[in-house]
Amino acid sequence: LSSLKRCVSAGEPLPADILARWKDATGLDILDGIGTTEILHIFISNRIDAIRPGTSGLLVPGYAARIVDEDGVDVAAGQTGNLRVKGGSTLKYYWNNARKTTATIIDGWVHTGDTYYRDADGYFVCCGRSDDMMKVGGIWCSPVEIEARLIEHPQVLEAAIVGRPDAAGLIKPEAHIVLNLAKDAGDALADDLLAHCKSGLAPYKYPRWFNFVDELPKTATGKIQRYKLRPKV
Template structure:
C-alpha cells in the first residue's frame, strides 16, 4: 500500500523532492526551444504559484489551461497545485462552443491559453455564460503568463492538503452529450505513477520519456509529465501535431528510451517506414493506449523496428492504465492483465459477476478513480457505482486473467441474435493489404435488422471495386465466425474521429 503523510500536497513529491535528492542540475524537460533543469523547473513552478496567489485566485478555484506541451504547462499545472488552485487542462483542439461550455461549467476563476489557440479560445470566452476574473496568454503578450512570472519569487511553500482533497480535473468527452469534468484527488497521480509507471512499465530514473499523446490527455499527462517527475527522469515535449515525420524527428534528435503512441499513429508510422528508416535504437519499449491495438499492428511494428508495443487500457476517470500487457508477457490482441493496485471484473446487465470467457461490462475499482463528475450528479451516479467504476466497455476475461476488448458497451451488435463485436471485424479487415483503416457499425437492413456495415479507407492506389467488396467479405468470413462479415461496404477517404483519434462510430450509424 502507498502511504500519504498528513498535510500531503502532491507537489512535494513530484516537484520539491528533486532538489533534496540532488537532481538540481539534471535535465527535467527537453523541447525544440531548449532544456530545463530540475532547479529551473522548481523555480518556475514556485514563481507560477506566487503569481496565481497574488492575482487573487483562491484555494479550490479552477484554472483552465488551454496550453500546448511546453515548460509553461508544467509551471501552471504544478504552480496551481502548490497554491491550492485546481488546474484543469483542456484539449487544445476544441472549438469555441466547446470552450464556452467548459468555462461556464467549471465556473473557473482563471484561464490561460497559448496564443496558437486564440482563434477558438477568444470567441469561446466571449460566448461563455461566465467570465473568469483572470485571462492570460501563456506567452507573447506583455501581460502574459511568461512575462509576469519574471517578477515573482522562486520560493513557495506548498499549501497543505490531504491525499483525498480535490487536486485537478480532466474533461472527458463521451460519444454523446456534453463533456464531463472528472474530479481527481491529490493521491491519484501517485497511484498511477507507482502502480503503472514503475511496477508495470518499469520506468526508471535514467529513462527519457516521449509521448506523442499530448499532456492534456490523461494518457499523455502520465507519460509526458507525472511518470518522468515521479522517477526523476527526463521528458521530451513536442509542441506540434504528432505525425510520422515529426515523431521520427523527435526520436532521432532526443533519443528517448520510452515511446508512447496511439494505434492510429502506429499505423501511419508503419506506412511511413516503407520510405524512411529512422533510428529507434535508443527506445527500449513502446506503449499504446486510447483504443485497442490490433495484433497485426503490433506484429508489423515489431517486424519493422524490432520493438514491442505494450497495449493497455486506461481512462480519464481512472487517470491512467489499469489493465496492461507487461514487457515480459505480451499477448497480442489483448489488453493484458490487471495492473497491481486495481481490481477488475466483468458483469452482466443485472449486476452479476460473469465467469471467465463471457463478455460483459467491465467495472474497475482502484485508488486513482475520479471522485465524481463536476456538476453532473446523473452521470456520476451512473458511472461511479460505490467503489466500482463503470468503464462503458465490453470485455471478456479468460481463465488466466487476460482481458480482451470487444467494443464499447453501446457499440456491440446483435447480428442474427448473436453478439458480434464490430472491433473484431475491423481487426480482420485491416489485416488485408488493401485496407488502411476500417470502422464497422451496425445499421438496419431492408428488414430493419441490424447488420454490420464497413467504412473502409483503402491503401494508396487501390480502387474500391465491387470485386474488392467481395474479396474483403470472403477475407472476413475466412477468419471469423461466418456471420461476422460486413454486409455492405463504403469506400471513404477518411473516418470521422475525435480530437484524440478515436473513431466516432456513432457518426456512421444510420440516423433514426
C-alpha cells in the same frame, strides 16, 4: 529508430496484426493497455514479460476489475460483459453532474462503458464500447473483432464497423474502410474483402456493406467515433 526502446499503445484496441507488422519492421513490441480519464492511470496493460497480442493485458497492481452482466452480476471467464474498475486514482464524482456520477460510480466501482471478456489466463480482451456492440441474429457482435480481421488485409489501413438494418429491418454489420491506396476502391476489392472476412469470421459477423472513405471520424485522442457512421434513423 535505433534509440527507441519501448512502445506503448492506448485509446483504441491494438489489433494483433498491427503489432506483428510493427515488430517485423522495428524488432520492438508494443505494450497495449487501457486507461480512462475517470481513472487517470492505465489500469490494465500488457507488460514487457507478459504480452498477449489482441488483448489489453493484465491488471496493473493497485487496481481491481470485474466483468458484469446487465444486472451487475459477475460473468464467467470467456463471457462478455461490462468492465468495472476501482483503485486509488479513480474519480470521486463529476463536477455539477450528479446524474452522470450515479450512472458511472456503482458501489465504489467505475463503470467504464467498455465491453470485455477475460480469458482463462486472466488477460482482458476488448470487444468495443458497450454502445458500439451489435446484436446480429440474436448474438452480440463485437465491432473490434471484425475491424481487426479487415485490417489484416494488405490493402486496408483502417476500418470501422457499425450496425445497419437490412431490408427486413434486421441489424447487420456495415464496414467503413480507409485504404492504403484510395484508387483500389471498387466492387472487386469489396468482393475480396468479403471473402477475406468469410475465411476468418463466423457467418453472422461478416459485413454486408463496404464503404470506402477518405478518413474515419475520431476524437482528439484518436478514438474512432462509430456513432457518427451509424445510419440516421
